[in-house]
Amino acid sequence: xxxxxxxxxxxxxxxxxxxxxxxxxxxxxxxxxxxxxxxxxxxxxxxxxxxxxxxxxxxxxxxxxxxxxxxxxxxxxxxxxxxxxxxxxxxxxxxxxxxxxxxxxxxxxxxxxxxxxxxxxxxxxxxxxxxxxxxxxxxxxxxxxxxx
Numbered sequence: 187x188x189x190x191x192x193x194x195x196x197x198x199x200x201x202x203x204x205x206x207x208x209x210x211x212x213x214x215x216x217x218x219x220x221x222x223x224x225x226x227x228x229x230x231x232x233x234x235x236x237x238x239x240x241x242x243x244x245x246x247x248x249x250x251x252x253x254x255x256x257x258x259x260x261x262x263x264x265x266x267x268x269x270x271x272x273x274x275x276x277x278x279x280x281x282x283x284x285x286x287x288x289x290x291x292x293x294x295x296x297x298x299x300x301x302x303x304x305x306x307x308x309x310x311x312x313x314x315x316x317x318x319x320x321x322x323x324x325x326x327x328x329x330x331x332x333x334x
Contacts, residue, residue, distance in 0.1 A: 194258050197240045201265045204233040208272045215279040218286075 207230050214223045 191258065193240070193243065194262060197237075197244070198258070198262050198265055200233055200236050200240060201262070201269055204230070204237055205265065205269050205272050207233060208269075208276045212272070212276045212279045215276075215283050218283065 207226055211223055211226050211230065214220075214226070
């Protein structure tokens with residue numbers, strides 16, 4: 187096996203593994219399971235860096251596979267198409283989660299604003315202001331986990 191064929195085979199292996207990781211991440215996004223997704227991030231970062239580095243080598247040497255096995259070249263092309271489709275699906279899932287989170291935050295903000303009193307809570311004499319004394323409810327404290 188020539189060095190070019192070995193590099194192409196490595197590229198194909200990295201690309202296929204990156205596709206697997208992205209598909210798994212997409213599944214986890216749809217399940218809204220950020221903790222499980224976190225476990226994939228290291229692999230995704232390493233694989234992406236390796237893929238970009240390998241692509242750069244092939245870009246610097248565009249004729250690297252010209253004399254090599256056409257079947258390997260076809261598998262790389264098919265994997266590249268699959269990778270693009272997987273990236274598109276992953277982006278859709280990320281956008282859907284982002285939209286769902288934004289709707290949730292807006293609903294929380296609206297609920298808090300609906301419960302918030304109009305007055306400052308105290309009158310100028312230090313007594314509870316009428317709107318607060320009327321019992322619009324206790325103060326609302328909200329904490330959100332910003333991790334995804």
